[in-house]
Amino acid sequence: MTAAALATLALVCAVGAWRLTRANWTYRAPHVAIVLWQALGVTWGLAGTGALLGYALEPYGRGVLRGLGDFGAALLLDRSPRPYDLPRILALITGLTALAVLILVLVAAGLQTFRARHRHRALLALIAREDPGVPGVRVLDHPGATAYCVPGLRSQVVVSQGALTLLSADELAAVLAHEAAHVRERHDLVLLPFAALRRALPWSRVVRDAQGEVALLVEMAADDAARRCCSARRLATALLRFGTAGAVPAPHGALGATTSSAAVMARVERLVDPGPALPRRVRYAIVTFSVVLTCSAPLLWLIPR
Structure with a gap:
């Protein structure tokens, strides 16, 4: 039963x-x-x-x-x-194996992400700088436009010089509020189990679609947090500027302001016309x-x- x-x-x-x-x-x-x-x-x-x-x-x-x-x-x-009997023995082996695989891929994904973030923080300590114009943010001297956060106990928000040049003050504030929401709400922990499940079942279309859907929802949740203190249209404009400028993708283990072009357009349309709340x-x-x-x-x- x-x-x-x-x-x-x-x-x-x-x-x-x-x-x-x-x-x-x-x-x-x-x-x-x-x-x-x-x-x-x-x-x-x-x-x-x-x-x-x-x-x-x-x-x-x-x-x-x-x-x-x-x-x-x-x-x-x-x-x-x-x-x-044989069916129960096979069910026991399969069940224990499946449970072990789910746990192991979750632990492995967590360790790999932790190592990637540790290496990236060490790299940022060498090449990033502080800028009095954006306090509390690490600035990379790179011409490409990028903005992302490195979550964790020592979380950091990072922008490139290219992003500072590309965005207006209001657009930059909206992007930084978006990244701060990722850090505050620990969206990396939301995404981790789905990334681990994708590793365990790489052939599953449902798992692949679920991971992509949750990743988009996480970005939209951060957009909602950002527009409470910033203009939604300014954030939408910033996303479009990143798209047209060919934004540099965020490194492994980080959460970036932009993802795929389709996801960015879905977010922009939602920011411009959010529709009725549930x-x-x-x-x-x-x-x-x-x-x-x-x-x-x-x-x-x-x-x-």
Whole structure:
């Protein structure tokens, strides 16, 4: 029963992710959409692996988590585990392998990003400078236009001399507010699990689309934070100037002000004409559903049978 419920939950999450990539309300409430994407990703991983383990450990009748404990205790104490047929053995191996792969790719992606940021901070200490005109920002003496942030405990916002020359004062303030929002809201942690999932399932179109959609929503969320203190049209103009000037892409591990041209145009159109906001009751309902969905898989891991 638990295995069937987890398998159904995993299928619901997969279909939900596929539908969400085609939803038209997400741009109206990017923060809410990001919460829902996170809930779908976490629940899909736990439900998919849990369904396999639940079926494999069903002879113990104690659910996934306790069944794993009983199975491990039987092996450690050199006792024969409960009778198993070939399908349950294959399900156990597949479930444990899938769970290990998901954890390992997440850790590997985190370590690689951490190393890249550490190297880039060391490089910035050598080649970047302070500018009294933009306090708290590191300036690169590079003719290309770029602006990005390096998140972390020692976060830094970086702009190039080319960007300072290209943008007006109001446009620069809007871009810096956008980058500050990335740092403050730790959007890098939002993107990390989806990048890890893409590594684990590089062949999956749904995972690829989900990663791209979340990356765009993160940029839109930072745009929303920036336009609370700056002009939305100035930010849109800055994005267009970056696009026409051929902006230099942000280094690995950093979050840049610009991404692909299609994403930039979607953001510009939204900044110029944001459309009606998603009703508050709908936003609350989606967040509540996301919380319930996230809690459902761990609870099913604990339910016997």
